[in-house]
Amino acid sequence: MTQRSEQLVLDYLSEVGLVLHGRLTARERTAYLADLRARIDARRAALPGGGPEAVRGILLSLGTPRDLVEREITGRNLDIEDEELIPPKPRHADRPPPPWRGGPSGGLRGLLEGPGSTEMRLEGRAPRETGMLRGLVLCLRHHPAELVALALLLISVPWGWGLSFVWVLGAAFVLLSRVWGVRDKWIAVLAPLLACLAGMALWTGEADFVDQYVQRSLAEYGVIGLGTASLFSVAYLAPKASRSARAAERRRASA
Structure with missing residues (x-):
């Protein structure tokens, strides 16, 4: 042929x-x-x-x-017991029941990791690395300096002269970090500074000298802008540090 x-x-x-x-x-x-x-x-x-x-x-x-x-x-008897002709069992049929229906309970970690973690552990796969507690643990393991920087920025949030100086230490840790990029560092440091200046500009009090104006406006309004923007910096930097720590953990596990 x-x-x-x-x-x-x-x-x-x-x-x-x-x-x-x-x-x-x-x-x-x-x-x-x-x-x-x-x-x-x-x-x-x-x-x-x-x-x-x-x-x-x-x-x-x-x-x-x-x-x-x-x-x-037409008219031929089919082998209906063949698995190909039997509709496949839907994936949700293998999903473990919730704890209140007799299923496994992951405790606090299960709540933080999310609903899909228990199912994937039962199927033999690695759980999804989600959850705030997991991210903090991995940051402490792989990026402790970045975790200290975030903690210092949070400490500076309470408005007042007593803790505002801590922001300077946090900003120094941020600038020295090898995890966050240059753009991230500029955003995290400049945002609080600009917010602080904006707060000082809104002060409507009176002062005879420039140094008095700076001191009073910073104490009354500047620290408010500084603390508020520090929260923004933490919310911006924390997910990036967490993703980097998870990537480092995956590299460590595959090594």
Whole structure:
């Protein structure tokens, strides 16, 4: 059989296989297609030449793939126990029940990690590294200096002269970090400074000298802007440090 003749037969068998899908099991489809191929080859061998025209005539005599299947398969008993014909069990059927229905309880860690962590642990996969507690633990392990910087920024949030100087230490830790990029550092440091200046500009009191104006406006309004923007800096930097710590943990686990 020439290459063109072989391609005609293969195309026809492929179309028949598509029509058979869902009507026969995989085992039955394989057996039927093998029998059909044998019949085509036997009829081709009985014809002289066996070129593409002869093969095309044999296929036309069989009819279209759909007609052939309807003619030869209709009424045939199917093996309904074959797993291919049984609808697959939906994924949620394997989901463990919640703790209040007798399922496993992950305690506080399960609540922090999220609803998908218990299911993935039962399936043998690593739990999703989500949750605030998990991120703090990984930051403490891989990026302790960045965690100290975030803590110092938080300490400076209470408005008042007593703790505002702590912000300077936190900003220094941020600037020396190797985890946050240059853009992140500028945002985290400049935002509180600009907010502090904006708060000082809103002060409506009176002062005889510049140093008195700076001192009074900073004490009354500047520290408010500084503390508020420090919260923004922590909220901006913390997720980045957490993602970096998780990536370091994955590299450590795969090493």
